[in-house]
Amino acid sequence: MKFFILYFQRHLSDTDLLSCCTPCGTGCEGGFPLEAWRYVIINGICTGGRYRQKGVCKPYTFHPCDYHENQTYYGDCPEHIWQTPKCEKSCQRGYPVPFKKDKYYGLSVYDVPSDEKAIRREIMKFGPVQANYFVFEDFQYYKNGIYEHTEGDFVGGHSIKIIGWGVENGTNYWLIANSWNTDWGENGYFRMVRGKNDCLLESMVYAGLMMV
Known part of the structure; x- marks a missing residue:
C-alpha cells in the first residue's frame, strides 16, 4: 500500500x-x-x-x-x-x-492547534485545511477586501477551506475558498483577518490525509 x-x-x-x-x-x-x-x-x-x-x-x-x-x-x-x-x-x-x-x-483526521502559526505550518506542509466559523449578518454583505466582523447578529455556522494567507496594507489575512459560486466575493474566494481568531475561525480548524 x-x-x-x-x-x-x-x-x-x-x-x-x-x-x-x-x-x-x-x-x-x-x-x-x-x-x-x-x-x-x-x-x-x-x-x-x-x-x-x-x-x-x-x-x-x-x-x-x-x-x-x-x-x-x-x-x-x-x-x-x-x-x-x-x-x-x-x-x-x-x-x-x-x-x-x-x-x-x-487516512486520518485531526484538529489543528488554535494558533495562527500552527495553521500556516499545516498548510505549508500538507496543503489546505478545513475550518468552521460563526457567520454574522455583516458577512452576508461581503463583496471584496479583508473581512472582519464588526456588527450584526449571529446567523449560523459555516464550513470553508483555508488555502493560504497574505498581507495587504499591513493587515494579515487568510485566503479562503467558499462554496457560493464564483460570482460571489472575490471570484468565489474571500479574505478574513488573520491572527485575531475572528468569528472563532482559528479555533475550529481540521485537517485530514487521504490514502491512495
Whole structure:
C-alpha cells in the first residue's frame, strides 16, 4: 500500500457524501465536518465534479443558481432547501469504473492547534485545511477586501477551506475558498483577518490525509 499525502489531486464527490453519509447530519440542511471525514475514512468516497460533468463517478446533483444580489449568470434558485439526493451505490451512466473501485479513502483526521502559526505550518506542509466559523449578518454583505466582523447578529455556522494567507496594507489575512459560486466575493474566494481568531475561525480548524 502506498500513501500519497502531499499531492492528492482527485476531485471527490460532494453528492456521494451528501446523500450517503447518514451520521454527517441532515443532508442539505447542514451537518458535522468531522463526521464527514470519519465517513470518508471508513466508507470511502468516489470521484465527483461540477453539475453534469462527465468523466467522474458522481457529479454535483444541483444546477448552479442565482442566489446573490444582482447576479444574472445562473438560473433562479428555488424558494426552498434542495431535497437531499437518494444514496446511489453506482456511478453515472457511461463512466467506465465500477463504483466500489472508484472509491478513495481517508487516512486520518485531526484538529489543528488554535494558533495562527500552527495553521500556516499545516498548510505549508500538507496543503489546505478545513475550518468552521460563526457567520454574522455583516458577512452576508461581503463583496471584496479583508473581512472582519464588526456588527450584526449571529446567523449560523459555516464550513470553508483555508488555502493560504497574505498581507495587504499591513493587515494579515487568510485566503479562503467558499462554496457560493464564483460570482460571489472575490471570484468565489474571500479574505478574513488573520491572527485575531475572528468569528472563532482559528479555533475550529481540521485537517485530514487521504490514502491512495
